[in-house]
Amino acid sequence: MCGIVGYIGNKQAYPILINGLKRLEYRGYDSAGISLLDKDVKIFKKKGKVSDLEKHVLNEDITGNIGIGHTRWATHGEPNDINAHPHISMNGHFTLIHNGIIENYGRLKERLMDRGYEFKTDTDTEVLANLIEYIYIKGQVSAEIAVRLALSKVVGAYGLAIICKDEPDKLIAARKGSPLVIGVGEGEYYIASDATPIVEHTKSVIYLNDDDVAILGHDGMTLKTIKNDKLEPKVQQVDLDIGEIEKNGFDHFMLKEIFEQPRSILDTFRGRVSLDKEEIHLGGLHHVLDKLIHAKRIIIIGCGTSWHAGLVGEYLIEDLARIPVEVEYASEFRYRNPIINEDDVVIAISQSGETADTLAAIKLAKQAGATVLGICNVVGSSIPRETDAGVYTHAGPEIGVASTKAFTAQVTVLAMIAMTLGKERKQISKKDFAELIHELNDVPAKIEKILTHNNDYLEVSKLYKDVTNFLYLGRGYLFPVALEGALKLKEISYIHAEGYPAAEMKHGPIALIDEKMPVVVIATKDKSYEKIVNNIQEVKARKGIVIAIVNEGDKIIRNMADHVLEIPEAKEELSALLTVIPLQLLSYHIAVLRSCNVDQPRNLAKSVTVE
Numbered sequence: 001m002c003g004i005v006g007y008i009g010n011k012q013a014y015p016i017l018i019n020g021l022k023r024l025e026y027r028g029y030d031s032a033g034i035s036l037l038d039k040d041v042k043i044f045k046k047k048g049k050v051s052d053l054e055k056h057v058l059n060e061d062i063t064g065n066i067g068i069g070h071t072r073w074a075t076h077g078e079p080n081d082i083n084a085h086p087h088i089s090m091n092g093h094f095t096l097i098h099n100g101i102i103e104n105y106g107r108l109k110e111r112l113m114d115r116g117y118e119f120k121t122d123t124d125t126e127v128l129a130n131l132i133e134y135i136y137i138k139g140q141v142s143a144e145i146a147v148r149l150a151l152s153k154v155v156g157a158y159g160l161a162i163i164c165k166d167e168p169d170k171l172i173a174a175r176k177g178s179p180l181v182i183g184v185g186e187g188e189y190y191i192a193s194d195a196t197p198i199v200e201h202t203k204s205v206i207y208l209n210d211d212d213v214a215i216l217g218h219d220g221m222t223l224k225t226i227k228n229d230k231l232e233p234k235v236q237q238v239d240l241d242i243g244e245i246e247k248n249g250f251d252h253f254m255l256k257e258i259f260e261q262p263r264s265i266l267d268t269f270r271g272r273v274s275l276d277k278e279e280i281h282l283g284g285l286h287h288v289l290d291k292l293i294h295a296k297r298i299i300i301i302g303c304g305t306s307w308h309a310g311l312v313g314e315y316l317i318e319d320l321a322r323i324p325v326e327v328e329y330a331s332e333f334r335y336r337n338p339i340i341n342e343d344d345v346v347i348a349i350s351q352s353g354e355t356a357d358t359l360a361a362i363k364l365a366k367q368a369g370a371t372v373l374g375i376c377n378v379v380g381s382s383i384p385r386e387t388d389a390g391v392y393t394h395a396g397p398e399i400g401v402a403s404t405k406a407f408t409a410q411v412t413v414l415a416m417i418a419m420t421l422g423k424e425r426k427q428i429s430k431k432d433f434a435e436l437i438h439e440l441n442d443v444p445a446k447i448e449k450i451l452t453h454n455n456d457y458l459e460v461s462k463l464y465k466d467v468t469n470f471l472y473l474g475r476g477y478l479f480p481v482a483l484e485g486a487l488k489l490k491e492i493s494y495i496h497a498e499g500y501p502a503a504e505m506k507h508g509p510i511a512l513i514d515e516k517m518p519v520v521v522i523a524t525k526d527k528s529y530e531k532i533v534n535n536i537q538e539v540k541a542r543k544g545i546v547i548a549i550v551n552e553g554d555k556i557i558r559n560m561a562d563h564v565l566e567i568p569e570a571k572e573e574l575s576a577l578l579t580v581i582p583l584q585l586l587s588y589h590i591a592v593l594r595s596c597n598v599d600q601p602r603n604l605a606k607s608v609t610v611e
């Protein structure tokens, strides 16, 4: 939540900051603001999108070689001009931007008010600006010391970029809980919430750790902890191409990312699956493989779409490897006093690698002695750094807020883990293992084929774009896909949608069915095919509209359903990878037809770094 950028160097800061904010807008888009330090501090902020801010500064003086910028997803205080960042301290010494939550802001605010501080906004961030300033004036210390002392009094999470107008040759960045990356250029530094605004300027980056404070100057940088212990900055090269973070001719990032799936799935298993040797090699799990093979139980945690991938993982691992699996919402797991044993293996799934609830659940599992693995997409993010081992999904940057290619990449990794465990535990034969490997290898081409029918999805979408409810049904491996299809539709089109295991329809949702209710049934050939045919009949008997996802050449369902959308056949263990594509396309087209902002749906953010 919230995107942060900063620049110090010899170039004009404004164009760097505004472009950076556009790249980070997926993290939050309630309001945006920029502060530039020239002879004095200038602050421009505006409710709405980064483009609104751009219009707002059209006739302003935007010169300055130092600056910070912010795009907000509101936590404290409604999204308006005043609550937008940057925030300035009461006497104007400090200007800062913040991603995260200051949990003890109420107490800090009271104490500052007792000492004469007045507040103009409802934000927790202004409290931090004033706290730093209070320590700075009272203690007569440098800006850096004031920042470190203030942060030692703060409970909560922050990614911060700070300007002190009395020390106009530096920019201070600090991190705890919220991600922050420093870009290292020639006599210049960049700050950002992730590497996407930085890579067009430099590929050399430093990922800050919790409790790190970076003091960036024209002549170099100093890295230390908030307790003043000096640290050696570890510069890494980031492997991210600018083309990956642009739309490349697609109308929306979401559509581009849907169409990237043949490649992103291939990238996820490339080099890990050997067709010749009929082997799977997951290097990141090498040193914990034994632990996994002998795990008494696997607990999968995640949020949103990642949780849905986890459900597919449960079916895969129980089916192929016969290890009991539980799938938990990270937010529930961390607060419900769960039983965690030392011989449990916890798998945390997260596209961003930054989701606050998932991170907290990982810490809990580690404290209880479990081995914790991560399945993440963003390289160098917090979750891979917190976990004992893991597998990157290699799907490439996902910018659309509604997750698409990250889901299929996560399922691909889970399938590889389940297949490996099944083979090692001798629960599947060599022949079955080999067949699954070849089947996985065929998935990208099959998705390619589904995507050639994009227009069919558009045509069906036109018929149902104005309905108010949708029901999604699936069984077995396709139940989590039904949940994911419903989530996609809700997220981007604001149509109410529910996913259900098809057999459960009788226990409630059937009451909703009438001639206005479209029911998307995922009815590809698997062991419950006949059962789902019965479910379709139950919907038709109540005059519901059936949109069925079926395998090519299916005649039975063609005779019953209102619409059939054909996809290639696949082994049921890998069917989620194919069946989710039509649901992504349906949601996308319906949302576009309803004129919704597909890439930035209201109230949502891509990376939820607050609980």
Ligand code: G6P
Residues within 6 Å of the ligand: 303, 304, 305, 306, 349, 350, 351, 352, 353, 354, 355, 358, 401, 402, 403, 604, 605, 606, 607, 608
């Ligand atoms: C947010 C996003 C979802 C995502 C979820 C979990 O809600 O909007 O698309 O599935 O967070 O994010 P993660 O990065 O942990 O997978």
